[in-house]
Amino acid sequence: MIEEIKKGLLNFQHFTYKKYEKLYQDLQGRQSPHTLFIACSDSRVSPEILTDSDPGEVFKIRNIANTVPSFESSQYDLTTVSAIEYAVEVLKVKEIIICGHSNCGGCAAALSGTDQLSHLPYTRDYLKPLEEVRQKIDKLITEEDLEKKATLMEQMNVVEQLKHLKEYPSIMEKVQKGDLELEGWHYDIGTGQVHVYDEAGEVFIDTNAFDSD
Numbered sequence: 343m344i345e346e347i348k349k350g351l352l353n354f355q356h357f358t359y360k361k362y363e364k365l366y367q368d369l370q371g372r373q374s375p376h377t378l379f380i381a382c383s384d385s386r387v388s389p390e391i392l393t394d395s396d397p398g399e400v401f402k403i404r405n406i407a408n409t410v411p412s413f414e415s416s417q418y419d420l421t422t423v424s425a426i427e428y429a430v431e432v433l434k435v436k437e438i439i440i441c442g443h444s445n446c447g448g449c450a451a452a453l454s455g456t457d458q459l460s461h462l463p464y465t466r467d468y469l470k471p472l473e474e475v476r477q478k479i480d481k482l483i484t485e486e487d488l489e490k491k492a493t494l495m496e497q498m499n500v501v502e503q504l505k506h507l508k509e510y511p512s513i514m515e516k517v518q519k520g521d522l523e524l525e526g527w528h529y530d531i532g533t534g535q536v537h538v539y540d541e542a543g544e545v546f547i548d549t550n551a552f553d554s555d
């Protein structure tokens with residue numbers, strides 16, 4: 343075991359667990375998370391810290407570039423779709439958040455073109471569906487503003503994954519009944535800001551604007 347993990351585990355057992363002891367004992371036989379959080383595997387994105395949540399509140403799926411397979415390609419990513427199915431049908435979460443983030447390596451790789459990933463064959467094949475998003479961005483931004491392109495890629499990727507979620511009849515049915523909300527986020531690691539996708543306006547809105555609510 344590496345030192346960082348050993349130290350962290352001991353710290354958890356001696357201090358953090360104690361802090362949550364009652365909650366953990368209460369949770370040992372059941373879980374009732376209110377939210378399914380689909381985030382990138384990136385080590386800098388921490389759903390619990392970002393949403394100030396306790397254990398038991400947020401069910402999570404992590405993968406490169408926070409993707410959901412389209413309905414027609416669901417069989418190619420059973421890991422993701424089975425976790426969504428469980429969260430929606432069994433845990434009956436009230437909300438699904440797809441959270442993209444700044445400086446996303448997966449999105450950057452897709453933006454450079456998956457044909458450059460011959461040394462990472464699994465990643466290349468996995469990111470292929472993002473080619474479509476990249477093509478849209480190439481049409482929208484013709485100048486070579488790489489930062490602007492990267493952010494747009496991360497945000498449009500979130501919108502694309504939301505679209506995929508809506509292709510699943512069981513999800514759409516719950517959304518239409520008002521039992522489930524879908525949200526798209528873009529989290530800026532350097533500033534801590536989160537922009538939330540506004541479907542009607544087709545824009546990402548700074549959540550700092552929610553302060554006055």
Ligand SMILES: [Zn+2]
Nearest residue numbers: 382384446447
């Ligand atoms: Zn990422």
